[in-house]
Amino acid sequence: MVKIHKFVSCDPDLCTGCTVCEYACSLEKDGVFNPIRSRIRALRVYPSGNLAIACRMCEDAPCVIACPRDALQQSEEDGHIIVDEDKCNGCGWCVEACDFGAITVGPDKIAIVCDLCDGEPKCIDVCPVEALSLQSRETKARKSRISATAARILADAASEADK
Amino acid sequence: MKGYANNILYINLRTGKTKTEPLGEEMARKFLGGAGFGIKMITDYQRPNTDAFDPENPIVYSCGTFCGMMVSGSASKWGVAAKSPQSQGLGESYSTGFFGSELRRAGYDIVVVTGKAERPSYLYLEDDSVQILDASHLWGKNNWDTEDIIKSDLGDPGVRVASIGPAGEKLVRFSAIINDRLRAAGRTGMGAVMGSKNLKAVAVRGFNDVEVADVDGFKEMALEIYEKTKGPETEKYRNLGTAANVLTLNKQAAMPTRNWQDAVFEKADKISGEASNEMYVEKIQACDSCGMRCEHVAVVREGPFKGAIGRVEYEPSYAFGSCTGVDRPDAIVRAVQLCDLYGTDALSTGVVVAFAMEAYEKGIITKEDTGGIELEFGNAEGMCDMVEKIALREDIGDLLAEGVERAAAKLGKGSEKFAMHIKGVEMTGYDVRGLKTCALGYAVSRRGADHQRHGAYGPDLGGQVDRFKAEKGRGQLVIDGEDLYSVMDSLIICKFSRRIWDYESYAKMYTLATGIPMTAEEMRRCGERISNLGKIYNLREGIGREKDTLPIRCMTDPIKSGVAKGSLVTQEELDLLLDDYYETRGWSKEGIPSDAKLKELGLESYAGYLEDLKNTDSKKKSGKKKTTKKTKRD
Ligand code: SF4
Ligand code: SF4
Numbered sequence: 169m170v171k172i173h174k175f176v177s178c179d180p181d182l183c184t185g186c187t188v189c190e191y192a193c194s195l196e197k198d199g200v201f202n203p204i205r206s207r208i209r210a211l212r213v214y215p216s217g218n219l220a221i222a223c224r225m226c227e228d229a230p231c232v233i234a235c236p237r238d239a240l241q242q243s244e245e246d247g248h249i250i251v252d253e254d255k256c257n258g259c260g261w262c263v264e265a266c267d268f269g270a271i272t273v274g275p276d277k278i279a280i281v282c283d284l285c286d287g288e289p290k291c292i293d294v295c296p297v298e299a300l301s302l303q304s305r306e307t308k309a310r311k312s313r314i315s316a317t318a319a320r321i322l323a324d325a326a327s328e329a330d331k
Numbered sequence: 332m333k334g335y336a337n338n339i340l341y342i343n344l345r346t347g348k349t350k351t352e353p354l355g356e357e358m359a360r361k362f363l364g365g366a367g368f369g370i371k372m373i374t375d376y377q378r379p380n381t382d383a384f385d386p387e388n389p390i391v392y393s394c395g396t397f398c399g400m401m402v403s404g405s406a407s408k409w410g411v412a413a414k415s416p417q418s419q420g421l422g423e424s425y426s427t428g429f430f431g432s433e434l435r436r437a438g439y440d441i442v443v444v445t446g447k448a449e450r451p452s453y454l455y456l457e458d459d460s461v462q463i464l465d466a467s468h469l470w471g472k473n474n475w476d477t478e479d480i481i482k483s484d485l486g487d488p489g490v491r492v493a494s495i496g497p498a499g500e501k502l503v504r505f506s507a508i509i510n511d512r513l514r515a516a517g518r519t520g521m522g523a524v525m526g527s528k529n530l531k532a533v534a535v536r537g538f539n540d541v542e543v544a545d546v547d548g549f550k551e552m553a554l555e556i557y558e559k560t561k562g563p564e565t566e567k568y569r570n571l572g573t574a575a576n577v578l579t580l581n582k583q584a585a586m587p588t589r590n591w592q593d594a595v596f597e598k599a600d601k602i603s604g605e606a607s608n609e610m611y612v613e614k615i616q617a618c619d620s621c622g623m624r625c626e627h628v629a630v631v632r633e634g635p636f637k638g639a640i641g642r643v644e645y646e647p648s649y650a651f652g653s654c655t656g657v658d659r660p661d662a663i664v665r666a667v668q669l670c671d672l673y674g675t676d677a678l679s680t681g682v683v684v685a686f687a688m689e690a691y692e693k694g695i696i697t698k699e700d701t702g703g704i705e706l707e708f709g710n711a712e713g714m715c716d717m718v719e720k721i722a723l724r725e726d727i728g729d730l731l732a733e734g735v736e737r738a739a740a741k742l743g744k745g746s747e748k749f750a751m752h753i754k755g756v757e758m759t760g761y762d763v764r765g766l767k768t769c770a771l772g773y774a775v776s777r778r779g780a781d782h783q784r785h786g787a788y789g790p791d792l793g794g795q796v797d798r799f800k801a802e803k804g805r806g807q808l809v810i811d812g813e814d815l816y817s818v819m820d821s822l823i824i825c826k827f828s829r830r831i832w833d834y835e836s837y838a839k840m841y842t843l844a845t846g847i848p849m850t851a852e853e854m855r856r857c858g859e860r861i862s863n864l865g866k867i868y869n870l871r872e873g874i875g876r877e878k879d880t881l882p883i884r885c886m887t888d889p890i891k892s893g894v895a896k897g898s899l900v901t902q903e904e905l906d907l908l909l910d911d912y913y914e915t916r917g918w919s920k921e922g923i924p925s926d927a928k929l930k931e932l933g934l935e936s937y938a939g940y941l942e943d944l945k946n947t948d949s950k951k952k953s954g955k956k957k958t959t960k961k962t963k964r965d
């Protein structure tokens with residue numbers, strides 16, 4: 169059976185850039201507030217592009233492959249990246265391997281990455297505008313197909329009306 | 332004590348010396364943060380009667396109590412205080428965005444800057460490292476470029492920058508400090524104080540943890556607050572934003588129009604929140620930690636103001652809309668953007684332009700003075716051009732850059748009768764002639780014309796009182812508002828979330844965060860203490876009862892149309908309101924806090940500043956006119 173992994177996905181149209189997800193994640197994981205401890209990071213590109221990014225649970229995860237010490241492993245269960253804290257020495261090869269900046273080396277010099285909070289993602293709970301949700305690539309792609317088709321139909325209808 | 336970084340940083344730009352000192356629990360408990368810290372520090376560290384542009388005039392940046400913490404809309408609120416170049420009294424202003432949390436994580440609650448740097452400089456604070464860096468290449472640059480260049484020079488896009496634009500460099504008296512592009516510490520000219528110190532920007536980066544005392548309790552309460560931010564109490568700000576006020580206030584004949592010649596703008600529907608949201612707002616986004624979101628980012632895609640980007644809010648819609656008679660939202664967006672780029676306070680700037688428009692129409696200034704601009708009310712392009720001229724001090728802009736009070740004093744010819752300011756600070760957008768509780772709030776506001784010290788339009792517009800009547804009891808309403816707002820500006824909690832908080836919940840959150848026990852009553856006391864210290868500072872700097880007044884026009888020209896037609900505030904009414912307010916405050920007739928009041932608030936050590944004034948006060952009463960002060964000075 170093919171296992172389809174889900175990850176925390178952010179809708180940029182909804183995201184306000186408030187970083188509440190960062191606060192909640194660092195509080196959950198380390199009991200303090202500090203964005204550099206958060207496994208999800210919100211970003212604003214001026215003037216108003218907003219997006220929060222967490223691990224995508226890639227298949228054949230590049231971060232796992234890149235780690236020279238075999239400190240990373242991918243969970244069979246849900247696809248999250250498991251960091252072996254004894255093996256990880258904070259070298260940062262995984263950071264360079266990830267295209268999304270989803271894995272970082274935290275202040276304790278150990279790689280940190282989203283672990284889906286044992287199935288109860290705190291960031292999703294707290295996001296004030298419900299911009300975050302668990303998505304698989306399949307559901308995400310389907311949604312994109314639907315909106316693209318809808319836009320297309322609307323555009324056609326509009327040009328019909330123009331005639 | 333948790334929450335706080337427990338650290339005050341002092342920097343002298345002249346000597347390059349820096350030092351730190353612990354904040355201490357007493358300071359935290361008595362003054363909270365933000366406004367409390369700012370007012371306390373300038374009162375303690377500024378020599379009495381220092382000029383705002385004196386190099387030794389300290390400028391104080393402070394974190395709100397909850398900076399860096401998950402408290403809705405509160406994590407990045409920061410304040411700045413200094414002697415104001417406009418009022419030569421208390422200057423204070425607050426901003427948001429993402430600068431404050433970075434400052435807290437860098438490990439500071441307060442940063443005090445004195446002295447003037449020899450050449451253009453900026454500060455870079457990264458945790459323990461404090462550097463004064465060369466800003467020659469930034470001088471003359473607008474705020475957005477300055478932020479970009481500093482981030483790229485330092486090689487870190489995570490750096491946060493609070494900077495001044497060309498206006499601050501040129502000492503335009505109502506210059507703002509801008510951070511995160513769209514956020515301003517706008518009022519009372521704090522940007523000009525930075526300019527006078529050759530200080531282009533403060534850049535910060537912080538990597539420290541922010542810890543709270545009771546993690547579980549804090550989390551529970553923080554999440555409750557987030558739930559509430561989704562409720563009806565904050566709905567307005569999530570939808571139309573403050574711009575919703577355009578139609579509301581206009582209907583109430585409270586939207587000052589054409590430099591306060593009237594209070595109803597016949598074209599309000601064109602500049603309403605509804606209209607600008609529909610046409611220009613592309614995104615509503617949030618500040619650091621905010622669960623509400625209110626930042627309405629407007630982008631103009633076509634027409635003469637194509638390319639303009641700015642925030643849509645009520646106050647600029649007044650200042651650059653009704654007050655200048657301009658009915659184009661795209662022009663308002665452009666004017667706001669110019670203020671963000673050049674670094675002036677959008678409110679003051681709009682009122683200054685409106686003043687110039689009236690002077691132009693009355694022939695007091697001419698086309699020659701304006702450099703060819705036909706500065707009539709309603710001229711949208713002319714308004715935007717004038718904003719640039721003011722920021723760069725070109726043509727009549729040089730005089731207007733001094734603000735309406737000083738410009739009118741120079742121009743004469745009756746122009747002081749339509750110079751809309753209190754204590755040298757231009758009026759914000761509530762027409763106080765038909766809002767009499769609010770009129771008192773404005774008159775006594777410690778930072779000059781302002782609705783944000785008290786929110787006293789609330790009882791008037793909410794129908795809690797007869798808005799057209801001046802009567803006893805209004806003093807208490809204004810005091811309640813002032814003390815509450817002093818707390819809000821110290822914790823710094825976003826005013827847009829005020830309806831989901833009360834003293835009880837402020838105190839509870841405070842204790843959960845800091846571990847310092849605090850009751851609702853103690854919290855209220857903090858507000859009263861901070862309000863009183865602000866007053867003491869102003870009295871010490873020579874701002875007494877005679878300055879607790881309204882613009883001449885508000886007391887002589889009645890509102891011409893709408894439901895408030897015929898309203899104004901007479902001197903008699905104002906005196907009645909002031910007497911009531913002072914008495915309820917526990918102050919003398921001249922507005923001087925009594926010894927008993929000082930003692931009650933733990934402010935006894937400031938009594939010395941009031942001694943001279945009290946003598947003057949009693950001499951005045953016995954008919955010997957104010958001689959004490961003069962002889963003292965000689
Ligand atoms: S909490 Fe939600 S809206 Fe805020 S930054 Fe994170 S994803 Fe975006
Ligand atoms: S950390 Fe990056 S590379 Fe690794 S699985 Fe997550 S998204 Fe993929």
Ligand code: SF4
Pocket residue numbers: 176192193196206207208222281282283284285288289290291292
């Ligand atoms: S699911 Fe949990 S670990 Fe992952 S980003 Fe959200 S809060 Fe952090």
